[in-house]
Amino acid sequence: MALVLVAEPSVAVAGALRRFLEGAGHEVLVASALQEALERVRELAPVLVLSSVTESFDGEGLCRQVKEELPGTPVLLLYLPEEESPETRSASAGAEACLVGPLKRATVVSCVSLMIQLAKAREAVSVVRTEMQLLQHQGNRREATAPLSDLEFFKRLLFMEVKRSRRYRYPIAYLLLEPDRYAEKLASLPPPVRTSALAEMLRRISDGLRDIDVAVPFAEGRFIIFLPYTPYEGALVVAERLLQRVKQVESVQGLTASLGLAVFEPSAAKGQAQVSFGSLMKEAGEALRRAQASGGDRVEGRPVASEPAAPAASEPTETVVLDAAPETPPE
Structure with a gap:
């Protein structure tokens, strides 16, 4: 059960948010004052901080303080x-x-x-990076893919996010990136050197992403990047940026990459088959092959639209209205 800290001075709003989140299986702690919220963050290290922003409640200031003291803690502002x-x-x-x-x-x-x-996925990525660095420093001759076999959590995350994006109508993007001429540029290198190069690629790719994006090694010399809430135009900008970052890899001179892009935009069109995790991965893989066949150092891809799904009859419609001047909580 994940502990979520709700920083909210309004008793009514805080109560509604608590019901929402506890009904979804989260443990919720409410703090009605900024200093109290900060103390709870320091003491309990919640998995997420959710804070209102009004003229009388400086949720943005709380966010800055949390990021200064516990930078890995995600913050959602209302x-x-x-x-x-x-x-x-x-x-x-x-x-x-x-x-x-x-x-x-x-x-x-x-x-x-x-x-x-996504926070859990980033932790998994951090573990992967650490293992790759250990391989490099220890001179271990295991293949670079050895620590990458346990990606089931990340795959489950992607599978679930496709279903969620279909339900709640927001765009998501998948990118498959692979170095050009892998057999010539990387596969022939000694394992420790190849591991170092792949680790540097992962670092440069990750540095070119937002905090909410996730990049992980997917197979030998191939990386998958997940961009939530990202339409086609935005994903294309990110893809072009990543191609430039691959060229900055210092351990392999003249390195370039090809990138396949698949974007699910629920509102793009009607009358097409429902999109699934498998269809998106297939689309990204085919786009990657087209990029490679065209000479590499390029992005190929297109938006993938689906037929809008009818809203579920049992979908809850409860809402909460944020209060600019909340009542004073009881002593």
């Missing part, structure tokens, strides 16, 4: 409906995501669950 630039403000504060009220239960639960799962 803004009032009249806020004109929530994305810019939340990004400036260092938050991973933001929501604007009024807030539906399904939206809150979906966003919180996604952020928690």
Whole structure:
């Protein structure tokens, strides 16, 4: 059970958010004051901090303090409906995501669950990187793929996010990246050198992504990158950036890469077959092969649309309205 800290001065709003999250299986702790929230973060290290932002409640300041002391803790900021630039403000504060009220239960639960799962995925990536570095320093002759075999958690994450994006109608992007002329450039290198080069590639790829994006080695010399809440145009910008970052790898001179892109945009068109995790991976793989066949050092891909699914009859419609001037909580 994941501990989520809700920093919210309004008793009514905090109670609604607690019901939303506890109903989804999360453990919830509410802090009605900023200093109390910060003390609870230091004491309990919650898996996620959810904080309101109003004129009287500086959730952005809390976010900055949390990021300074515990930078790995994800923060979700909640803004009032009249806020004109929530994305810019939340990004400036260092938050991973933001929501604007009024807030539906399904939206809150979906966003919180996604952020928690991505945080776990990033921890798994960190373990992979550490093992690759150990291989490099110890001169171990095991193949670079040895520590990468346990990717089931990440695969489950991707599978689930396809279903969630179909349900809640937000875009997601998958990228498959592979170095060009792998057999010539990398496969022939001694295992420790190859491991070092792959580790450097992973580092440079990850440095070119947002905090909510995830990149992991998927197979020998191949990387998969997951971009939540990213439409085709945005994913294409990221893909072009990653190609340039591969060229910056110092351990292999003249290295380039090919990249296959598949983007699910639920609102793009009607009348097409439902998209699945497998179909997206197939689309990204075929796009990667087209990029390689065209000479490499390029991106191939296109949006993948699906027929909008009818809303479930049992979908909860409970919402919570953020309060700009909340009541004072009882002593």
